[in-house]
Amino acid sequence: MRSIAVMNQKGGVGKTTTVVNVGAALAESGLRVCVIDLDPQAHATLHLGSDLRPEQPSIYHVLTGQHRLEEARRQVADNLWVVGSSLDLAAAETELASVAGREAILRDKLGEDSQTFDYLLIDCPPSLGILTLNALVAVGEVFIPLQPHFLALHGLSKLLETIGRVAARLNPRLKLGGVVLCMYDANTRLAAEVSQDVVEFFQAARGQSTPWAEATVFQTRIRRNIRLAEAPSFGQSIFQYARSSNGAEDYRELAAEIRTGSGR
Amino acid sequence: MRSIAVMNQKGGVGKTTTVVNVGAALAESGLRVCVIDLDPQAHATLHLGSDLRPEQPSIYHVLTGQHRLEEARRQVADNLWVVGSSLDLAAAETELASVAGREAILRDKLGEDSQTFDYLLIDCPPSLGILTLNALVAVGEVFIPLQPHFLALHGLSKLLETIGRVAARLNPRLKLGGVVLCMYDANTRLAAEVSQDVVEFFQAARGQSTPWAEATVFQTRIRRNIRLAEAPSFGQSIFQYARSSNGAEDYRELAAEIRTGSGR
Ligand SMILES: Nc1ncnc2c1ncn2[C@@H]1O[C@H](COP(=O)(O)OP(=O)(O)OP(=O)(O)O)[C@@H](O)[C@H]1O
Ligand SMILES: Nc1ncnc2c1ncn2[C@@H]1O[C@H](COP(=O)(O)OP(=O)(O)OP(=O)(O)O)[C@@H](O)[C@H]1O
Numbered sequence A, B: 001m002r003s004i005a006v007m008n009q010k011g012g013v014g015k016t017t018t019v020v021n022v023g024a025a026l027a028e029s030g031l032r033v034c035v036i037d038l039d040p041q042a043h044a045t046l047h048l049g050s051d052l053r054p055e056q057p058s059i060y061h062v063l064t065g066q067h068r069l070e071e072a073r074r075q076v077a078d079n080l081w082v083v084g085s086s087l088d089l090a091a092a093e094t095e096l097a098s099v100a101g102r103e104a105i106l107r108d109k110l111g112e113d114s115q116t117f118d119y120l121l122i123d124c125p126p127s128l129g130i131l132t133l134n135a136l137v138a139v140g141e142v143f144i145p146l147q148p149h150f151l152a153l154h155g156l157s158k159l160l161e162t163i164g165r166v167a168a169r170l171n172p173r174l175k176l177g178g179v180v181l182c183m184y185d186a187n188t189r190l191a192a193e194v195s196q197d198v199v200e201f202f203q204a205a206r207g208q209s210t211p212w213a214e215a216t217v218f219q220t221r222i223r224r225n226i227r228l229a230e231a232p233s234f235g236q237s238i239f240q241y242a243r244s245s246n247g248a249e250d251y252r253e254l255a256a257e258i259r260t261g262s263g264r
């Protein structure tokens, strides 16, 4: 199983939109995909049309040992399952703060999971707290969505530092799989310049012994496209909502790139 | 002094851009403005060209009692001061977790502040944790920047709930001053529809006894404008960087609306 945490502490850069639409694209191509929504805002859960009724167990109940992963997971489409989030999860940061081994709870629960998938995609909140750490400890790869704006570069080094620390102390197999340029304002100089800076940054990192030494910036850029922002209001992926839009085209292409590992 | 927390747990909706450019506009009109950067990402600090050298005290040192506000504050332009943030602040959430009265620390420090200002603007991180709570307890008003996308409505009720709880238990004078529609994609149906939903929501709330009963949606919408995203890379407000852009026009207009309290 390829397990991927989609993270960036910067807000509103396309983490959720990427998890939902890459997950949907992979599922459409016949792969079994499980999405875990690790954000108390539960936007991936809503976006996939799976908003939890109060009695439905969420990832919160799994992390606090009240339910197993299987009991919190629901199928939302062919080949596509989601373990939803709920508001309760906001309490997790405080409740888990003093639990020994608190960064490895999700990894342990996944270890006990009886179902198998081809892809596991974890949607992280905009922070580097205990929820994101649980994702980083549980997976083999990280994808970082980035909006090609100036401040994106500034946050990147802190992000990589966090990945490096987790790889060194808690999860030696963790690697940065790639950077996804999202919300790309085509035809603006800013997007082109920042994207170029990001590409050069990772080219310079090659051959070192860091967890991002083999990281790539995916060739596919996700262009800004209002359809991507409209789809969540119908609880649909971009492929259900606007199949021939730029947004669908770009995420379909990105999913193919992820599958083949091309762009490396 | 008019003290305003600019908050929204949703990421990337324009909190920082609004704090920096409204602050700069108010300062240009002759008012004394103090910005407090309460986000560990320190984007407001960077944007105002005030990135902290390691020896410079930040808001972290103020909250942990190591320095006074005056020692952490720097002037960045005529009439414009900033109390900067730094990476240390990320530790604050954990360090302050068990301190009694931890939500009132900023209010107490402001109470000890010897300098006076016309406006205090606090930039909050994308969360409802201890840092945002400190802002809500310390101020008289809240502004909520909103990107007119579907998920914006979903997060709004949780936000208002938080404001209501703080007003009830910790800060009786707290009011929602207004909602700022940011990153407005002009000519899209989605922006128009969500904006209309937000306006109707607050119209329906009038006459009740909630802290948002008199809240307004500011008439000024901040349109999407690439100049606003470019300005931070030069450490400049939009007025220094691109004075005649749509972004400058919109933020100038918003600052005027804030000053006159028009739109109510
Ligand atoms: N390429 C795009 N074009 C237009 N709108 C987009 C695009 N990608 C995402 N959006 C919209 O922008 C907003 C922010 O995106 P999203 O929620 O995926 O970011 P996020 O990183 O998950 O945010 P958060 O940090 O709050 O979790 C959403 O309303 C989404 O629908
Ligand atoms: N109206 C706009 N048009 C174009 N770009 C904008 C606009 N407003 C903000 N931006 C850019 O969008 C990105 C997100 O904005 P900003 O950082 O102000 O949001 P935020 O709510 O403070 O994010 P966070 O939740 O991470 O603190 C920034 O790169 C900013 O420069």
Ligand SMILES: [Mg+2]
Pocket: A015, A016, A017, A039, A043, A123, A124, A125
């Ligand atoms: Mg998200």
Ligand SMILES: [Mg+2]
Pocket: B015, B016, B017, B039, B043, B123, B124, B125
């Ligand atoms: Mg910000």
